[in-house]
Amino acid sequence: MLPMLKEILTQSVKKPVTNLFPAARLPKSITGFLEDVGRGKANLIPPVETPEHMRGKLSYKRNICNGCGLCMKVCPSHAIEQVVYPVPPAKEGEEQPRAQKRIRIYVGNCIFCGQCIDICPKEAISQTSEFLLAAEDRFAESQIIE
């Protein structure tokens, strides 16, 4: 009649499946706790391992990129913008080099679909499995890839 009773009894002697990330008990201050972890005073319980080929934060190699801008064309969330790096004026008798077109990716806008990786002809963009990306400032250094 109550089949769940047996299940509850067996579950109660088993180890909980929840991974207690980042700490087993709620610290008084999360930022204080993270600072302690940084100083090596506290231990961080690691998050559950990510599978292979998880789609996380993008990584971008500016020196390979040729600035074609195809990634901007397929980005669903307009997270990529074009940046033009000025070049110093050419010396006399030399041809003026063209300004370098490169891209800038805003992590706050990115939806991690990985479409830019598929279309990139130079394979300048790749995906890492980094997923702890929360930040207070959307223009913080960690939130802009260039």
Place this chain on the structure above:
Amino acid sequence: MAGNVPYKIPIGPIHPALKEPVHIELTVMGEEVIGADFTPGQTHRGIEWMGLSRNPVQIVHLTDRICGICGVTHSLSFARAVEQIAGITVPERGDYVRTIIAEFERIQSHLLWAGVAAHELGFDSLFYLAWRVREDAMDAIEFITGNRVNYDIIQIGGTRRDITIDQYAKIRTCLKTYKDLFSKLKKLFLEDAVIKSRCIGTGLLSFETAMAYSAVGPTSRASGVTADLRVDYPYCAYGDLDIKPVLPTAYGKDVNGDTYDRIVVRIFEIAQSIEIIETCLDNMPAGPVLWEEKVVKILAACKKASGEAVGRHEAPRGEAVHYVAMDNADAPIAWKVKASTYSNAHVWPIILKGAQLADIPIIVASIDPCMSCTDRVAITDNGSTKIFTKEQLSKMSYEKTRRMLQ
């Protein structure tokens, strides 16, 4: 309390008992509901409008964000519509990968629903169990696609990732876990005295009403309607499979059309999905999964396309429909989404009538509503919300058809 009977009780748009914003207004006489009405349109985010300034390759990933549970439903429907317009044929293997993901989605969605249903009954230990076992399906999905929720695996013309031979073993292990679990789940959900006493006979939806109000998916099948898009209009790999719509008779009982029947249908659909994935894995054809590897070529093919089409998919909750019209441009000129809850929500006023107040959460949840999928239109004019009558809307619709024909 005397006087002013019957009472009107508004629930929502934001209410602890509701997972998503929807406004329900109930007229009650004592404990009994004598009338019910609902107002959707509280989760409107303007996704269709965003789509009209993007190309199909961008939209296909935008559609993943329409709903947090139907991660593949909308992208598959949309991709099928665009493929018809552009005349793109999906390779066979791509169809099989699509089917496998769609069925994994059904497993996790039904388990999620089963947990929510248990929670609405106050049966939280069962809710925790259902959501714990759901994690296996989520892990399998993450393993195949790279993300737990927003799969992003569908591309116009196929899928973006293949299921490689070395991935089969892990998927099979996951399926075996569910196979072993199935009899337990069946026992916990269908033989429990609490669930039986709360669900049998509540939220009755007759066969005739289900037909008249065009209910779809498990909601209609629980009332005995043998309608399943996968069987009636096979697409993807479903044509190669021997499947039948799941009715409450699968549990060897008569069709009542109550909440209990809806649980029966969903639990047995989990078993059906496991079988479908197994068959697909066994019969995976070789070859590519995508019509064209180069995304630039897909973009070019979409830009050249013109015409209109409807893409459909049997989502865990029922049929989802995407209408797309394109006209030799980057962005489509029209895109309309009709999710399954839009059809199913209309039976709420019927099945809520005569119910006890305490039964409302489980009856509302029994159709597995998803408001994010449903809410597509909100008309605001200078800050005030306008409500159009059916006649006005029909008139506007006729006029629009005429305009488009000119």
